Amino acid sequence: MRLENKVAIVTGGAQGLGEAYSIGMAREGASVVIADVDELSGHKVEGQIRNSGGKALFVKTDVSRKADTEAMVQKAIKEFDRLDIIVNNAGILFTAPVEDTTGEMWDKMFAVNVKGLFFCCQAAAKVMKKQKSGKIINISSIAAIGAQAGLCAYSSCKGAILPITRVFALELCKWNVQVNALLPGTTDTGMAKLAMADPNWTRQVTQSIPMGRLGMTDELLGAVLYFASDDSKYCTGQTLIVDGGYSMV
Ligand SMILES: NC(=O)c1ccc[n+]([C@@H]2O[C@H](COP(=O)([O-])OP(=O)(O)OC[C@H]3O[C@@H](n4cnc5c(N)ncnc54)[C@H](O)[C@@H]3O)[C@@H](O)[C@H]2O)c1
Secondary structure, X not given: OXXXXXXXXXXXXXXXXXXXXXXXXXXXXXXXXXXXXXXXXXXXXXXXXXXXXXXXXXXXXOOOOHHHHHHHHHHHHXXXXXXXXXXXXXXOOOOEOHHHOOHHHHHHHHHHHHHXXXXXXXXXXXXXXXXXXXXXXXXXXXXXXXXXXXXXXXXXXXXXXXXXHHHHHHHHHHHOEEEEEEEEOOEOOHHHHHHOOOHHHHHHHHHOOOOOOOEOHHHOHHHHHHHHOHHHOOOOOOEEEEOOOHHHO
């Protein structure tokens, strides 16, 4: 098992990609803290991991609140003694053409997707520096590097994650903490369904993926395990795109 005796936090771990990362890392031996605003789904994932013999803890967390992110890390340490990995995966999406994108949409998305991720990096970095080891994995998106109609505010958030990743990586190098970003392509989750409610958009997106289909949640897990494990110990400040070839054409 690649993550034996490791302790991991997955923000937004209650459903979709975060659920797949939580279950997948637990299967590899990690004790997993599922940090999410959604209590019901979060407890379900916690139960599923425990029922399969793994270790898990749900911690209700709104990543946009700094105090919540600090409490999340403290609860992880209280329960499991240390923190080796954090997957900053919590995210929200509202779609609108540029002229209809409101200040409120912009602020809400930035509060969770950018400021929340930054608070989580800060809270994790504090303990990882003391331990002199750690892995921070920031979930960006292919939206950070290519234009998609309706996603101006969301893409701006996901773009902001790239310099955050590099600067944390640079500042934390001397404490043996690696910080990398994963850019998933469109993956079959609740979030993608929201964006793809318009059938024209769905057709357009699917046609633009060389592999001809959306990603499945477990197809992103391998990249997370690479960044979470010793396999990536000489890799920091980098981005990995997993998108069925979307960004190569
Ligand atoms: N699905 C895709 O096509 C896709 C593509 C690229 C990147 N991503 C990114 O991957 C991540 C997961 O996406 P998903 O498709 O699984 O989304 P999802 O909507 O299925 O799940 C998101 C999770 O985040 C939680 N969450 C929302 N706001 C939160 C907050 N303030 N604090 C804590 N938790 C919060 C939700 O409760 C939910 O459990 C997101 O960051 C998303 O931007 C998704």
